[in-house]
Structures are given as C-alpha cells and as structure tokens.
Amino acid sequence: MVTETEDPPIVKVTPLQQMLASCTGAILTSLMVTPLDVVKIRLQAQRNPFPKGKCFMYSNGLMDHMCICEEAGSKAWYEKPGNFRGTLDAFLKIIRNEGIKSLWSGLPPTLVMAIPATVVYFTCYDQLTAHLRSKLGENETRIPIVAGILARFGAVSVISPLELIRTKMQSKKFSYKELRQFISQKVSEDGWVSLWKGWAPTILRDVPFSAMYWYNYEILKKWLCEKSGLYEPTFMISFTSGALSGSFAAIVTLPFDVVKTQKQTQLWTSESHKISVPLNMSTWVIMKNIVAKNGLSGLFTGLIPRLIKVAPACAIMISTYEFGKAFFLRQNLRRQPLE
Template sequence: EFGSRSFRSRGKCDCHDSVFPLDTARLRLQVDENRKAKSSHAILAEIVKEEGLLAPYRGWFPVICSLCCSNFVYFYCFHSLKAVSLKGKQSAPSTDLLIGIAAGVINVLVTTPLWVVNTRLKLQGSKFRNADIRPTNYSGILDAFVQIIRDEGVGALWNGTFPSLLLVLNPGIQFMIYESLKRHLRRGVPRELSSIEVFIIGAIAKAIATTVTYPLQTIQSILRFGQFNESTDNSRLLTSLRTIKCLLVNRVRKSGMLGLFKGLEAKLLQTVLTAALMFLLYEKIASCTFRVMGMSPHHYKKH
C-alpha cells in the first residue's frame, strides 16, 4: 500500500519524459503527415543531415522550463489536496489515485500554455515534408506567447487541453495492468517478486498504457502545433470533441490506422525503460521501508 500510494503520486511526471532526441523524432512524425514512418535512428539521421547536428536538441530550454513548472504544480496540488481531503486521516490507494487525477487535471489546465509554446519552439526551423505547414519565427518563450496571443487569440494557448485531460488516465491504466500482472505472477501465493519480474511487468504495463493512449498523444501534439482548421461551435466541449474526431478521421484516411501510431517506437523507447526502472526502484524502496519500520517481509508481500 505504501508503494502504490507513493508511486501513484508520480504518475503525471512520466507524461513528459525528456529523452530529448527520441522526443524530437516522435514529435516530427506526429505533426508531419508526409514524413514516412521509419525507425527512430533513421528519423534522427534525416534530421541531423537536413538541419544540423544540434537539431534533435532544438527547444531544450523551453522543455526544461515546462518540466520544472509542471512537476512543481503537480506535486504541490497533490500534497495540498491530500492534506485538505484527509485532515490527518490515513489514506488509501483509491483515494490517492483520485487525488492524483485531480492534481493532474489542475496541472493540465495551468501548464498547457507552456507545453503549447514548447511544441512550437521545438518544431521551429524544421524541414517538413508537408508543404502546407507554415513556418514560424519566435525569438524565444516570451515572444512565442506574444505572437500566439496576437495572431491566434488567448484561447490558442490551451490548444490540446481536452486530449491532455484524457491522458491524465494514462498512469491509472498503467497501474491497473501492473497490479493485475503482479497478482497473476503470485497466483494467490504471497511472495516477493524478483527484480527481473518487476522490471518486465513494469515495462509491459507502460508499453500497453502508452500504446492504448498514443492516438490521443498524436492529436495532442497536432493541436498544440496549431496548424489545423478549427471548427466553430458555441460549445467548447462539442468543438473539442469534433476537432479530435476530425483529426483522427483525417489521419486514418490519409495514412490508415497505423498513421495514428507514427512515432510510437520512439515514445516506447523514451518511456518504457524509464517506467520499468521506476517500478523496480519503487518495489525495492517499499520493501526496505517496511523492513526499517520493523514489519515482517510477509506483511509487505500481502501488499
């Protein structure tokens, strides 16, 4: 229970892992419909050849700023909501999961403008295969904010908010699969899983959660990039739903179902190994903590 609570609170942080060149490859494949899907190293080789050696690291500073702000907002909200809701009472995994989702929602609403600017700056100066993509000229983070507000309106800073809110569920899917696989391996017999077992099921859980939600991540990137025809409707929710549906249908028509998963290889390489190592670390920390607290290994295994 200790491990589940502490690690669930980390769920949101993994959404923006920054293994930077892999993230660059993923983003190019998501927003540039005409770029052919290839292996990650082939995409990165193309980018380096066409745009220079430092191109895969373009926009690193906005990403660092966004990550710092996002993590601060998430953890501050998580612990504040937990303190207010529990008022000294003992927590439960389900409570922590709900608080984690609430903190994730607040985080999305507060930090989406940063991620919109981040996406624009990462893609600025790219050699796109799609000739319809308009070039941008931002001199930095503040200039990007000013130009977006001036040319597209304040609301453009929250492009991609709806899919981002849905993606808050990603850690929940990940933990559901992880706990199910862990119970299956134990098969009713309380035992501590080996390091290799934890590593493997952690990787499997993250891979499935990432694959299931990846089309939403693709739509999120396209919306943040801002170069799409937005429908006009009195209802923001209906507009968001129709825009997502339109983008999904158009991508499938042009590239087939696999078009929704362009860049998935880079995303899996970026996140799965990290998640597997974090699950392994979390199990080891939980086990050591119970021992330090004087609890028997059997008590830990029951959790």
C-alpha cells in the same frame, strides 16, 4: 485494572519525500531514455532532411515536446550530418564523431518542465490514493483509476500553458518583453483558453493512459508480490509491473497520441510558414480524416517507437520512485523514538 495501550504511530513517507523520490526518478528516466529519442530524430532527419519551420516531436522519456527547426542546414543537434545504417550504428557513430554528450542534446530545456510535471503527478497520485483508501478501504479496486485520472488531469492542466510558451520561444529568438506581448496578444484575441491549445487531445491521451497504467500497475504489483511471497515490492517487481502496464496503456491510447502530434504540428507549421490550415478541427474529425486517408492502421502509426520509449520510461520511473519511497520510509523508521 487493565490499561489500554496506545497503538504506535504509523510511519509514512512525507509529501516532501515523495517529491524528492519522483524528482530523482524523473532525472534518471530522462538521462536513460533521451538518447533513444535523439537517435530516432537523427535517423528521421537523415531520411527526410528538416526544412526551416519543420516541426518534430522530441521526448525525454517523460514528456513529449514540440521542436521547430530554425534554419535549414544549421549545425543544430537534430540536423548534424550522418550516414547511419541503423539504431546501433547511429549510437556508435554519434559517440565516436561528436562525443557521448551529443546523445543528451536538448535535454536541459525539457527537464525544466518534465521535473515539475512529474513531481506534481506522482505526489498527487500518492496523496489522493492515501486519502481515498482512508475513506473507502484498502481493498477498493477503483482507487488507482480515480487517483490516476485526477493526478494526470491536474498535471496536464498546469503544464499546458508552459508547453505553449516554451514551443513559441523555440520557434524564434524572443526577449521576455516580446514573449509577454505575445501572451497578452493571444489572451486578448482568443481569451485565456488559448493558452491551453492542444489541451483536449493531450487529456484524451494522458488521462486514459494514467487510469489504465495505475490500475494495471497496482494489480500486477500485488500479484507478483503474492507469487514471490513478499509483502513489499522489490525493485524488479516494480520495474516489471511498470513496463507491462505502461506498454498496455501506450497501445490503447496511441490514436490520441497521433492526433495530438498532428494537431500541434499543424499549429506550429502554420505559424512558422504563415500557411492557412484548418486548426480548429476536433479530435474526432482528425481521427476520421486519418482513417479515411490511411485506414484504421493510420491511428497506430509509430507504435513500435512509442513502445520502445514508453516501456523503459515507465519501468525506470516507477521502480526508482518506489525505491526512493522505501529508502525514505526506512529512514523515518530509524528516526522514530523507541517507546
């Protein structure tokens, strides 16, 4: 009599372990990429000093944030005087004159939002991918696109109101009571949808970016593994795949990034200076205005700085995330009882 043997249980990385891996990746990415943006902002401020109420974009490598100057000539990190001849010169002089910690100025408040957003995004992507593969099969090429779109859509929608509140708190010293009054006033005047101001251009930039990024990443990772004769990707394969797929997605979605920056800058400059500017223009109208004023190249303003920031950020984040998942998978295998 032949008895059927049960298949051994499949060992997987748990959602909590995925969250820990993505959290580690978010912190490491922020620590390594933030100095690039700090130097970029200091160089911009040197060429064109920031007046009171001036808005500028700050990024920790994972998320863009709107910052507002409180006072002209203040000693804030983005307005400290400097005579920099270039990026490397700025790095060296900031370290020598202000200490190495100055390269991570402004990091703590952005991490408060970047870490939750990244954890939600990467964990949702992996969970959605696993679910879709169980339904559609392992070789379905559309899975990374669908999972990437849904994961990014959810992450942006959750974080968008927090971005609005955080930016408002930067523009002026607010007590929690005043902040609550501000939110209540916005909701009573314009409805709950007002808390998602800037959501549309962010979605138009981030959702296509996510779809292209994950599709290209999975294709490149699989191809490099086959070329190397490996079943699982190494750290360098994940790093290279992340950098290349992130660069391609950044180039294609740059026009929507330009629109998002312009829309948010107009919003907060208007509130700071009480200037009446047309804030309700659609994304397409803003794009047409940019093309009419600066030509098609105007939609790709800041391409090189964006690539310099996005490529290493994507590479560091995904390689750290994959490394973390592989580490937890090995731990789970060791804990599995021997049959």
